[in-house]
Amino acid sequence: MIATQIALLRRELWEHRAIFVVPAVVAVLIAVSSLTGQVTIGDMKHIDIGIVGASNMPENARSAVLSVMMITLSGPFIFAMWILTVFYTLDSLYAERKDRSILFWRSIPVTDFETVLSKLLTALFVIPLITFVAIIATHLLVLLNASIWVDLRGASPWHLIWSSVPFADNWSATLVLLLTLPLWLSPFIGWFLFVSAFTKRSPLLVAALPIVLLPLVEKILFGSAILSDAFFVRSVKMPLFTGLDNMNLLMQEGENFSKFADANLSLLGLLDLRDFILNPQLWIGIVVCGIFTVAAIYVRRYRDES
């Protein structure tokens, strides 16, 4: 069972090369722009490298600046990850029918449950973990580049950068965010899998239409906004960020860094994992995802392909 699942997950990576390619492209773009100084120098100015060698910022402020830089770098990856997840899930059960290879896949001793599960696991865990690796690599590359930049000005990269970055805190927070975001958005993932399993054409359109139209219909008929809350507000109001005030503090430019630094907050500390896990909306979402996934399995199993 586990060996089969691993083989199926590997199969997903062979078929959907974008799972690697997309984060790699984002990483290369960021690395290249960091080489030209677009990324690093802008941030390093806060540390006022102008007074080379003499750090005019307290250690905790420097650490805050570097953390902000790292979060900023993770942003495009998380955005790309979600786009990738949408397209992956929509394609995952559609492609095998389009290229007619489904009969081959079904001629192998693997159940429909196992197959659909592998697609769900890819969306929930494999894509985030690969994105995570790409983020770490990018962070290291950009910091390395910054180190060269600092070193050329006669300052100590070790002192200014490497010893100041709270790597463990930063990366744990990133990993938590990468793994919780798909869970929070899992009802959409389930819906996309289901659409991918049943639609005869244009899965993107078929998946998007109800998400756009249903809230509109609800608004017109009942004047309420339950669906639009469920569909749109949900995606931005993840209960992981109840410490959002602190986050704002962190995100503000310039002098506020010192406020954040004074607060001595860790990124991980900003994420309220307990509140997230105890949030009923999370679990409702997971149940919805489960229902759609079972529906996708059912469609794959019972539909006659001839």
Add this chain to the structure above:
Amino acid sequence: MTSIVSARNVSKSFGTLRAVDNVSFEIEQGRVMGLIGPNGAGKTTLLKAVLGLTDCEGRLSVLGLDPFRQRRELMQNICFIADVAVLPRWIKVSQLFDFLESVHPNFSRTRAEDLLQLTDIKTKSKVRELSKGMVTQLHLSIIIAINAKLLVLDEPTLGLDIIFRKEFYTNLLNDYFDEKRTIIITTHQVEEIENLLTDVMFIDHGGLVLDSNMDAIAEDYVELLASAENAVKVARFKPFYEKEVFGKKVLTFEGVSREQLAEFGEVRTPNIADLFVAKIKGEAA
């Protein structure tokens, strides 16, 4: 003899259409069964039921399993090709072997690689880079490398040229078939498989028109090539089908001895294709 497939009153409807209508048959181990029928006769639906790809009414048992409900177990001992050349196009040959090795308990990678050595297919190639004939060869090597008890072939050579078709069946017989294995095969090109069948079933409008082994066909059916004048004389033997070829009559009989007919013309065993036409048209008449 062990029964590999056992069907009792199997039916399958799509809306009001009865694609398979109350069909009963047995297929025993070591047989090569040809399932022959016109388009839309219910062949593919019946095969799908056997493969557990579709549910059906009645009692259907394949290798002692309920094919629809125990499909995973079933697939460990069944192989099928439904229209070759539909392997996933993005996959590399080596990846295909890796995958099968990890999910199929009866797949022998060395066997598949040995077979591939005999072809021009490289393990680094992707399926999309292969010609249709090569994909067929690849698919066949996989099938042969899987130690399955039952092989189901649904129009396996559709769209292939004659050379590949012949090669496909030759390899199938030489490398795959032995007395422990059973094959069910459907095709339009009946002539090409006639000499490898041990049994034959005709299906039309969802029902079985004929279920017989090949030896019995030679005993039960006889074709008479006679002049128009003689054709009238044999009417008392009740031919169930009659046609005209080059000014002569060809009549098909069931259960009439050759000796009785020999004096009226040339007597021979009908080939499967002719018998099929005779049966289907004769029934309709």
